[in-house]
Amino acid sequence: MSVKSAVRVMEILELLSEHSEGLTVKEISDSLSFPQSSTFNLVQTLCTRNYLIQSGTKKYKLGPKLIHIGSNAMEGLDVQSEGEVHLRKLMEDVQETVFMAVLSEDELVYVSKLEYNRSIRTGAKIGSRKPLYCTGLGKAFLAFMPEENRDSLLDELKLNKITENTITSKAVLIEQLTIYSNQGYAVDDEENEEGLYCIAAPVFNANQEVAAAISIAGPKFRMLPNKDTIVQKLLSVSEEISQTLGYIKT
Known part of the structure; x- marks a missing residue:
């Protein structure tokens, strides 16, 4: 049984992996058909853990925490x-x-x-x-x-x-x-x-x-x-x- 918030987090990360220039909260919610309020909350949580970072243009990109995780996954x-x-x-x-x-x-x-x-x-x-x-x-x-x-x-x-x-x-x-x-x-x-x-x-x-x-x-x-x-x-x-x-x- 999948957990909706966990699935949404994975979909956000997968979406941003295809947009190196980053996306705004509205662009993310529109692309994934998520409510904008819950999208904002998920994005903010990911930012506090360094899974995402926010650029000066208010766009969100994949963060440095994922580099470490990805490297370990590759080694495994x-x-x-x-x-x-x-x-x-x-x-x-x-x-x-x-x-x-x-x-x-x-x-x-x-x-x-x-x-x-x-x-x-x-x-x-x-x-x-x-x-x-x-x-x-x-x-x-x-x-x-x-x-x-x-x-x-x-x-x-x-x-x-x-x-x-x-x-x-x-x-x-x-x-x-x-x-x-x-x-x-x-x-x-x-x-x-x-x-x-x-x-x-x-x-x-x-x-x-x-x-x-x-x-x-x-x-x-x-x-x-x-x-x-x-x-x-x-x-x-x-x-x-x-x-x-x-x-x-x-």
Whole structure:
């Protein structure tokens, strides 16, 4: 059961988060359809606790107390632990191996691996590192990071051939990354391990940054016939994990 005043406080804070220039009491009450008198009382209470501040133009803005609270909340959000329950459900749904990785300098590091009993064996283990350019997870990072960061990484990377399908041309890789960015997910088509087909998607944090990437991997003969369903489930889970990290899609 929700408490009306508490709900109104949250709605005021959420509204002001979208108006960095601030809003007057009347603008807040009009926007939220609250009575102006109760809006004034709530705003004044928030000001006394430094959750809001008032500018010289009588507009109210988010206050310094929220910076401390927000920082602590960010520190408490561990992408691996927040994503674990979602990844397990995803693994059971698709009945293939599911991974999560984070970026470490110019490589990815696996932080989660949930292996379904029928899945293909892979060389990837928790804590192991892999190149970005030839893995689905790595290409998810490259496709969705800021372009200047991606270009800086690619300038330093040497694209060694690992399998017959490994892309060794940076121009071709960049074209591929553009496609992945537009479609929302990346693919590793036996580029790092023969027989392994991988579909990966980014996980974003509250700063709109790629905090991690998750993937579904399995034998190509099983993955391709079910690709549309796998992609749909993967993107749904990546969005759920992103939301737990405070990501708001713009």
